[in-house]
Amino acid sequence: MKKTRRQGAKATPKANAAEAAENANDDVTERIRTTLANAIGEGALKPGTKILEDAIADHFGVSRTVVRGALGVLESDHLLERKRNRGTFVAEPGIEEAKALFEARRKIESAILELVMARVTPEQLDALGRLADEEEHIHHHGDEKSKIVLSGKFHIVLAELGGNPVMTEMLSKIVARLSLVMALYEEEKQDDCGADHHRLIISALKDKDVAKAQELMDHHLADIEGRVRLTEGQGDRHTFMAVLENFS
Ligand SMILES: [Zn+2]
Numbered sequence: 001m002k003k004t005r006r007q008g009a010k011a012t013p014k015a016n017a018a019e020a021a022e023n024a025n026d027d028v029t030e031r032i033r034t035t036l037a038n039a040i041g042e043g044a045l046k047p048g049t050k051i052l053e054d055a056i057a058d059h060f061g062v063s064r065t066v067v068r069g070a071l072g073v074l075e076s077d078h079l080l081e082r083k084r085n086r087g088t089f090v091a092e093p094g095i096e097e098a099k100a101l102f103e104a105r106r107k108i109e110s111a112i113l114e115l116v117m118a119r120v121t122p123e124q125l126d127a128l129g130r131l132a133d134e135e136e137h138i139h140h141h142g143d144e145k146s147k148i149v150l151s152g153k154f155h156i157v158l159a160e161l162g163g164n165p166v167m168t169e170m171l172s173k174i175v176a177r178l179s180l181v182m183a184l185y186e187e188e189k190q191d192d193c194g195a196d197h198h199r200l201i202i203s204a205l206k207d208k209d210v211a212k213a214q215e216l217m218d219h220h221l222a223d224i225e226g227r228v229r230l231t232e233g234q235g236d237r238h239t240f241m242a243v244l245e246n247f248s
Helices: 004-011 015-041 053-060 064-076 095-119 122-141 144-151 153-161 165-185 195-206 210-225 240-247
Strands: 080-083 087-090
Touching (some): 015 053, 015 064, 053 064, 064 080, 095 153, 095 195, 153 165
16 A cells, blocks of 8 residues: 555656656655754754654655655764664764864854845844844743744844855754754753844844954854753653654
């Protein structure tokens, strides 16, 4: 029963049918990738959780080969790690990796602020201010999930205003990996990124004072880094299928 669709696609002689099947596989690979990346980023899949390939294959109605394609992408992004003869797990970044990620983030965000300063419009800064307001509102009234989703958003939107998609992608990947660091090592869970800090950064940009904005950003990121204690940690584990249900 499960195999019907694949056999059907294979049996069709037309080349465009084969191409359509391939495109469908690409789409589902991307859906699996984003489902897992979101679940990891939002803390629903904790570091060290085993990835159940057959559960994913069943859930999305695809072969394990397709699942492995999606897992391979997440592996090269350092969000998953394959352990010999044991399978694939949500990555557990070590202490050195965590330090390198924080350092890379500080450098990149500082460089991003220079790019932003050179090209941002007052309207864009107003929009960024509204995002900070939204963060504050969700901090006080939102549910857990929306709080976590929003926490890195300000930084990514800011990066986009810098107009360099390579830098934005680099930062997105670092922020995603740091969500694993926070899950493993954060001492006191805090559900916001600090809307107050964000507003101060925006106001320095409005004053065209990039050095001030960079200083505030450094302070803000040091504050986040200060929440973690880089020693062995452990996260609680959620039921795998329930997570797949929630995030796809
Ligand atoms: Zn922040």
